[in-house]
Amino acid sequence: MAASESGTPGGEPLLEVEDIVVGYGRIEALHGISLQVAEGELVTLLGANGAGKTTTMRALSGLLPLTRGRIVFEGSDISRVQAHRRVLAGLVQAPEGRGVFPGMTVRENLEMGCYARPFRNKGDHDAALDRVFELFPRLREREKQVGGTLSGGEQQMVAIGRALMARPRLLLLDEPSMGLAPMVIQQIFRIIAEINATGTTVLLVEQNARQALARSDRGYILETGVVTKSGPGRELLDDPAVQAAYLGVG
Structure with a gap:
């Protein structure tokens, strides 16, 4: 797709x-962040610990109030819309730390994703659940196992699958590779790319710059609450400053 002047592929x-x-009490964590995500894109927000990435995601999800500025989703200002209503609108987050319910089975965890946005009929519900199991065959094998006994990678699969059960227009993924083994990280990123390729727009927060930018249409670099650089994913991956800061090159 051709890029528009706004830096996103054609269209609004x-x-x-x-x-x-956005702040925590008197401490300001974000100092005027601006970014855009076009429908169908996979966009990465990259930064070191403490840069404000998770704060940005929590603000987008409605878990943190804005001090200033606005958030527009599908042409509507949602800056003061409650978090659960953002989910109903299609803005859905798989949070940092996974947030799996430890005493619930894998299936019960997944079905919590459609608690606020139930399916109209059993056929649609089953089709969505089957889609999650197609993406994550391991979860089908663990369907009756309780979440607290799963490995870190399996819990991350549950967190992403649970978010998909809410039928997101825009899927927010916060540090999906955190604490995972290299082979599992590769698998998670392949699945994220597949989710995006089949029509779900993705905004990804990551510290794994190489994996994230290689698969992203565009990226933003966040440093101490400010966007310092943005551009196509591959261009950022080849940028000497990004390589030095996030890839240990130079």
């Missing part, structure tokens, strides 16, 4: 974040 962006400021 699905998500527009305009000069948002």
Whole structure:
């Protein structure tokens, strides 16, 4: 797709974040973040620990209020919309730390994803569940196993699958590779790319720059609450400053 002047592929962006400021009490964590995500894109938000990545995601999800700025989703200002209503609109997050319910089975965890947005009929529900099991065959094998006994990689699969059960227009993924073994990381990133390729727009927060940018249409670099650089994923991957900061090159 050809890029528009706004830096996103042609057409109006699905998500527009305009000069948002977010704080924890008197401590300001984001100092005027602006970014856009077009429908169908996979966009990465990259930064070191403490840069404000998770704060940005929590603000987008409605878990943190804005001090200033606005968030527009599908053309509507959702800056003051409650978190659960953002889910109903199709803005769904798989949170940092996975948040698996440890005493529930894998299937019960997945079905919590459609708690606020139930399916109209059993056929649609079963089709969505089958889709998750196609993406994550391991979860079908573990369907009756409780979440607290799963490996870290399996819990991450549950977190992503649970978010998919809410039928997101935009899927927010916060550090999906954190704490995982290299082989599992490769698998998770392949599945994220497949989710995106089959029509779900993705905004990905990651520290694994190489894996994330290699698969992203575009990326933003966040440093101490400010966007310092943006561009196509491959261009950022080849940028000497990005390589030095995140890839240990130079």
